[in-house]
Amino acid sequence: MPRLKLISPAPKGKYCNKKGKTSFPQLNLRIIEALTPEDFEVEISDERVEDLDLGDSPDLVGITTLTSVAPRAYEIADLYRSRGIPVILGGIHPTLLPEESLLHADSLVMGEAEMTWKEVVEDFRAGRLKKTYSGGNLQAFEKTFPRLRPVKRPEAYSIPHTIQTTRGCPFDCKFCSVTRLWGKQYRCRPVDDVINEMVEMGSGRMVIVDDNVIGNPRYAKDLFRKMAPLNIRWAGQASITLANDDHLLELLKKSGCEWLFIGIESLSPENLAAMKKSFNKIEKMEEHIKKIKGAGINVVGSFILGLDHDDQAVFDEVPRFCIRTKLDAANLYIFTPLPGTVLFDTMEEEGRLITKDWSLYDGNHVVFRPAKMSPDELLEGYIKAYKAIYSPIPIFQRATGFSRRTFEMLALNLLRMKNRKGFCDWSRSGHPGRLTATV
Numbered sequence: 355m356p357r358l359k360l361i362s363p364a365p366k367g368k369y370c371n372k373k374g375k376t377s378f379p380q381l382n383l384r385i386i387e388a389l390t391p392e393d394f395e396v397e398i399s400d401e402r403v404e405d406l407d408l409g410d411s412p413d414l415v416g417i418t419t420l421t422s423v424a425p426r427a428y429e430i431a432d433l434y435r436s437r438g439i440p441v442i443l444g445g446i447h448p449t450l451l452p453e454e455s456l457l458h459a460d461s462l463v464m465g466e467a468e469m470t471w472k473e474v475v476e477d478f479r480a481g482r483l484k485k486t487y488s489g490g491n492l493q494a495f496e497k498t499f500p501r502l503r504p505v506k507r508p509e510a511y512s513i514p515h516t517i518q519t520t521r522g523c524p525f526d527c528k529f530c531s532v533t534r535l536w537g538k539q540y541r542c543r544p545v546d547d548v549i550n551e552m553v554e555m556g557s558g559r560m561v562i563v564d565d566n567v568i569g570n571p572r573y574a575k576d577l578f579r580k581m582a583p584l585n586i587r588w589a590g591q592a593s594i595t596l597a598n599d600d601h602l603l604e605l606l607k608k609s610g611c612e613w614l615f616i617g618i619e620s621l622s623p624e625n626l627a628a629m630k631k632s633f634n635k636i637e638k639m640e641e642h643i644k645k646i647k648g649a650g651i652n653v654v655g656s657f658i659l660g661l662d663h664d665d666q667a668v669f670d671e672v673p674r675f676c677i678r679t680k681l682d683a684a685n686l687y688i689f690t691p692l693p694g695t696v697l698f699d700t701m702e703e704e705g706r707l708i709t710k711d712w713s714l715y716d717g718n719h720v721v722f723r724p725a726k727m728s729p730d731e732l733l734e735g736y737i738k739a740y741k742a743i744y745s746p747i748p749i750f751q752r753a754t755g756f757s758r759r760t761f762e763m764l765a766l767n768l769l770r771m772k773n774r775k776g777f778c779d780w781s782r783s784g785h786p787g788r789l790t791a792t793v
């Protein structure tokens with residue numbers, strides 16, 4: 355029986371929580387597993403929660419590759435290939451930078467694997483793997499979505515169930531690489547298909563990994579209505595425009611939504627316009643957050659710091675906003691020009707990239723020269739903002755307005771406060787700002 359090993363690498367140099375839990379399993383490798391013919395023995399190894407056994411001898415290796423884990427993926431690929439074991443890389447990084455990725459792989463699967471995996475497996479059996487397989491965007495999303503097998507070691511994940519209901523995004527925010535992979539057309543799986551998959555997972559908690567669960571409000575309403583009786587509790591991502599539709603918000607709540615990650619991105623209208631994300635209306639933001647929180651949904655706001663219209667005031671403004679709106683939690687990211695985006699190309703042309711060490715392209719490091727501050731100021735300001743959100747008094751100030759699940763939210767906030775030192779050390783480690791000239 356041929357053995358296929360599928361690997362999700364951990365960010366290079368970053369500690370892995372091998373004894374504890376990580377958030378949730380990668381959906382992509384479970385899809386590849388489900389698409390693989392039954393006569394293969396498939397093993398999924400997630401380096402974020404286990405030590406990889408790199409001394410084994412599978413017949414074929416597949417590695418999923420985000421930009422920030424690309425150096426580690428290449429390291430693993432080189433190791434297997436040096437022993438004559440063929441390696442296939444897939445995911446967004448090889449899709450966007452195929453020439454570079456091909457230096458470390460026998461084959462690349464670009465785009466969505468559902469389109470090509472069957473052919474890859476046939477070619478592998480026949481000993482004629484091609485250099486690249488280009489999946490493009492799966493139009494018949496519904497017909498080809500495979501039936502997933504149960505998660506290996508569910509206890510390693512805080513939430514072991516992940517599901518995807520839609521792909522694509524009609525917007526093209528300049529910092530985001532989603533449309534490069536999924537395309538601009540918003541594609542929805544048939545609601546009944548999704549519901550069947552949810553029923554198979556059983557009641558309990560799950561994460562919907564869609565970029566925007568309410569991207570098509572009609573579809574979302576239908577889905578939420580049918581989810582309501584399932585007794586599911588879920589977390590997902592949605593745009594703030596949710597607050598404009600009372601009925602949608604009510605159905606979302608009834609469907610069992612507990613947490614929403616909302617991309618607030620920036621409090622500056624100039625930044626939002628420059629990033630083509632003007633549908634985030636700053637003047638309405640506080641009112642909208644209040645409304646969503648008022649419906650009993652925990653809101654985790656996500657912010658990007660260091661955009662071209664940010665000066666150092668942003669490091670005070672964002673924490674103040676989080677306290678004022680009593681956000682349940684906030685995710686702060688340093689602006690990172692992702693390869694394959696227009697912003698990356700522009701910054702490269704302007705000589706503003708400080709490094710192309712992809713392991714630093716994780717939103718916690720400064721990899722470019724900001725417009726209105728130095729790289730060091732951005733890094734230290736980012737750390738300062740993180741501390742101003744995850745310290746006892748600000749946590750207490752926000753906790754008085756947590757939407758619900760106060761104890762759980764408090765625990766999450768205190769955990770982030772406890773991990774503050776590790777977080778700051780990680781961000782400062784490998785900081786290329788002062789040390790490196792342009793590449």
Ligand code: B12
Pocket residue numbers: 364365377378379380381382383385386416417418419420421422423442443444445446447463465466467468518529530531532535536563564565687692693715716717
């Ligand atoms: C959920 C999510 C997360 C979650 C969980 C990730 C997880 N464990 O699943 C969390 C919150 C932890 C997270 C973290 C981060 N994320 Co994230 N995340 C996502 C999101 C919204 C969905 C991912 C997903 O499950 N997609 C569904 C699966 C099925 O799609 P897929 O992985 O692309 O796989 C398909 C194909 O690519 C291909 N494929 C993929 N792998 C392989 C492997 C093989 C062998 C083959 C053959 C095919 C194949 O086949 C699959 C089926 O078609 C995506 C956006 C998106 N739309 O994908 C961003 C996204 C992947 N994240 C992104 C980023 C930047 C990050 C962070 C750096 C934080 C940040 N600054 O935003 C960290 C990095 C994490 C790390 N490992 O280092 C970027 C990646 C860009 C890039 N060039 O790498 C994305 C694309 C969003 C964006 N802003 O553009 N993320």
Ligand code: SF4
Pocket residue numbers: 523524525526527530531532533565566617631
């Ligand atoms: S940030 Fe969200 S809305 Fe903008 S392109 Fe990416 S997925 Fe679409």
